[in-house]
Amino acid sequence: MTRLRQNSSVTKAQTPGKTRRAPARARRADRLPKFVGMNDDAEAALDELVVAIVGTGSVGATVALSLARLQVGKLILIDRGKFKAASLLTQPVGPECLGQPKASHLAERCRAISPTTHVEAWDAPLEDLPWSTLVPAGIVVLAGDNLSLTWETGQRCLQLGLPLIHAAIHGETLTAQCRFFAGTEPDGPCPVCLFGPGEFRLLEEERVWSCEGQSFAAGLPRSTSGGRAVSPTRSLRSACALAGHIATLSLVRWALGLGAPLQNTMTEICAYTWRTFVTPLRRNPACSLPHERWKVCASPAALRQVTPASLLRAAGIRAGGAGPATIAILGHRWVECGLCACLDPKPVHRFVRNGHPACSRCQRCRRPLFAQPFYSHESVPAKLLGPRLHEPLGRLGAAHAAEARVRCAHQTVLFVHPPAGRRRGPHPSTPPQSRSSP
Amino acid sequence: MNVPPHQPAPSLSTLHEVELLPPYRGIYEKVALGAGGPEPWRRRKQAAAHELLALAQLSQRITIQYLDLTEAIRTVFALRVPVPCRRGGVGPFQVAPMAVIGLTYRPEAALRPQPGFSFAEILEPRDVFHPNVSPSYQPPGAQILCLGPKLPAGIRMVDLVLMIYTATCLQDATFSFTDSAGLANQAAGLFLEANPARVPLTREPFLSSKEVIQ
Numbered sequence: 001m002t003r004l005r006q007n008s009s010v011t012k013a014q015t016p017g018k019t020r021r022a023p024a025r026a027r028r029a030d031r032l033p034k035f036v037g038m039n040d041d042a043e044a045a046l047d048e049l050v051v052a053i054v055g056t057g058s059v060g061a062t063v064a065l066s067l068a069r070l071q072v073g074k075l076i077l078i079d080r081g082k083f084k085a086a087s088l089l090t091q092p093v094g095p096e097c098l099g100q101p102k103a104s105h106l107a108e109r110c111r112a113i114s115p116t117t118h119v120e121a122w123d124a125p126l127e128d129l130p131w132s133t134l135v136p137a138g139i140v141v142l143a144g145d146n147l148s149l150t151w152e153t154g155q156r157c158l159q160l161g162l163p164l165i166h167a168a169i170h171g172e173t174l175t176a177q178c179r180f181f182a183g184t185e186p187d188g189p190c191p192v193c194l195f196g197p198g199e200f201r202l203l204e205e206e207r208v209w210s211c212e213g214q215s216f217a218a219g220l221p222r223s224t225s226g227g228r229a230v231s232p233t234r235s236l237r238s239a240c241a242l243a244g245h246i247a248t249l250s251l252v253r254w255a256l257g258l259g260a261p262l263q264n265t266m267t268e269i270c271a272y273t274w275r276t277f278v279t280p281l282r283r284n285p286a287c288s289l290p291h292e293r294w295k296v297c298a299s300p301a302a303l304r305q306v307t308p309a310s311l312l313r314a315a316g317i318r319a320g321g322a323g324p325a326t327i328a329i330l331g332h333r334w335v336e337c338g339l340c341a342c343l344d345p346k347p348v349h350r351f352v353r354n355g356h357p358a359c360s361r362c363q364r365c366r367r368p369l370f371a372q373p374f375y376s377h378e379s380v381p382a383k384l385l386g387p388r389l390h391e392p393l394g395r396l397g398a399a400h401a402a403e404a405r406v407r408c409a410h411q412t413v414l415f416v417h418p419p420a421g422r423r424r425g426p427h428p429s430t431p432p433q434s435r436s437s438p
Numbered sequence: 439m440n441v442p443p444h445q446p447a448p449s450l451s452t453l454h455e456v457e458l459l460p461p462y463r464g465i466y467e468k469v470a471l472g473a474g475g476p477e478p479w480r481r482r483k484q485a486a487a488h489e490l491l492a493l494a495q496l497s498q499r500i501t502i503q504y505l506d507l508t509e510a511i512r513t514v515f516a517l518r519v520p521v522p523c524r525r526g527g528v529g530p531f532q533v534a535p536m537a538v539i540g541l542t543y544r545p546e547a548a549l550r551p552q553p554g555f556s557f558a559e560i561l562e563p564r565d566v567f568h569p570n571v572s573p574s575y576q577p578p579g580a581q582i583l584c585l586g587p588k589l590p591a592g593i594r595m596v597d598l599v600l601m602i603y604t605a606t607c608l609q610d611a612t613f614s615f616t617d618s619a620g621l622a623n624q625a626a627g628l629f630l631e632a633n634p635a636r637v638p639l640t641r642e643p644f645l646s647s648k649e650v651i652q
Contacts, residue, residue: 324474370578374540
């Protein structure tokens with residue numbers, strides 16, 4: 001289950017008779033240098049900076065804590081994992097955190113360091129999060145330890161046009177890596193562009209499933225994130241921290257427009273030789289990932305009030321000429337038919353929330369009616385909706401919808417309600433070419 | 439076979455070279471126009487539809503009833519295959535001569551490995567009794583056919599059809615509880631383990647001797 005934790009005003013109980021002294025609020029300006037070549041206000045840029053960190057383990061935690069010390073505007077921390085004993089060997093945490101969810105625990109620490117930073121924690125797989133989770137971010141840092149996460153993050157950044165910093169380590173050679181993907185053009189490189197046969201083989205091996213106990217009841221008979229078998233990261237804490245610090249410095253350079261504009265590059269530092277390599281990254285024309293850019297729009301009204309036809313219109317698709325247009329409502333599927341003890345399928349024709357297997361009750365046998373998988377659509381062709389194109393989504397079973405995705409042959413539009421926060425880009429002093437592909 | 443003499447004899451790996459006859463070409467042209475999504479996915483769907491229709495043209499074993507390429511590839515086809523059935527899981531064991539299959543190939547299946555239970559559903563008959571098919575007599579009642587623990591990324595539609603054939607007639611099915619893939623219907627697994635003479639339901643290959651392509 002997705003869990004989001006945001007800043008809370010709840011404070012811990014004080015010891016009776018003791019006056020709690022408020023921690024002295026550190027002023028960022030006391031430590032922030034006057035960066036060479038920067039004439040604009042670095043503080044304002046950092047205040048507006050919104051960073052999403054995917055994977056808050058040994059590398060991601062280093063980035064998050066460093067950014068908290070910079071008192072950035074907002075941090076979005078995403079990690080499905082919990083701390084275990086081995087975490088103490090590579091991650092900047094103590095034994096008190098064992099068993100706790102990584103993202104939430106780290107969020108608490110970031111808030112303690114920087115109360116002014118708004119911190120969101122998602123203790124769930126990225127695949128299960130709303131499409132718009134990353135929309136408010138100005139930049140994404142990927143510090144995951146498996147290729148599935150790299151794939152998913154790369155895809156979301158491409159879709160939303162977000163720059164991506166991918167920090168990684170190669171423990172055996174004491175090498176810290178940082179890849180910067182500008183994300184300005186869909187034709188630019190993505191992390192999957194760099195995959196070779198070995199990565200694809202590992203990607204296939206990462207996922208296993210079993211039919212055992214599979215009830216097929218909680219939605220479509222598929223699994224997006226379950227059954228993953230990931231081998232642990234093998235590295236030294238110092239190498240992880242080095243990768244995290246390179247990523248943080250790259251991010252600060254990007255955000256404040258420091259130095260030469262960042263391009264699509266990979267920076268590597270090898271502790272065996274202390275040599276540094278900077279390699280340009282290029283698009284692989286045969287990349288398996290669709291290099292597709294989405295348009296993100298505020299919904300014309302609360303989604304429960306809008307009709308599928310009005311979403312199509314807002315996406316620039318003519319009603320009646322919808323052609324191959326499809327509509328997907330986050331967390332819902334369109335169910336054409338359901339099954340009950342009567343065995344013959346019954347028409348349903350409404351959106352059903354994922355995780356709610358029963359659509360309704362059969363009029364004849366009065367037993368629950370379950371969505372029939374073949375006739376359930378995550379993304380429903382507009383032509384299947386028929387007259388229901390003109391009914392409000394609330395009446396079609398999607399009263400709690402927060403996001404809708406409309407796709408036609410040439411574009412994909414993501415409608416969000418309430419509107420996603422304004423994206424924080426790089427500092428205005430950043431030259432325009434700094435966000436473009438080479 | 440309706441293959442122009444100057445063309446190489448088709449095989450299941452060269453179905454894309456088969457020229458579709460007018461009824462199949464008509465279906466293809468209609469569904470190809472409605473293909474949606476990004477360009478690579480549209481092209482892939484159109485190629486898969488062509489292969490599927492070519493297979494239906496070459497083999498008497500399948501009849502395409504429905505084909506849609508709007509988002510996922512969704513097809514319903516009648517498959518002439520013996521199907522193990524038992525009403526309510528307790529009635530007499532029977533063999534139905536045909537199955538109607540709903541096959542869904544989602545965009546992610548072209549890119550990532552997928553679980554074997556994410557593709558096929560047996561729509562008819564409604565009382566299938568098979569160790570790899572979830573039973574209709576237990577909620578939620580959908581007869582999902584599991585084709586294995588994990589199918590590789592980009593698996594071909596035609597390969598799925600062949601796998602559905604061999605799985606349905608028990609030529610290639612999992613009976614053992616110790617198998618990592620598990621069982622969707624344990625009662626059917628126990629029954630067939632106790633009645634090995636019934637397995638497989640046919641030894642016929644997918645293509646009959648007349649249809650076998652040299």
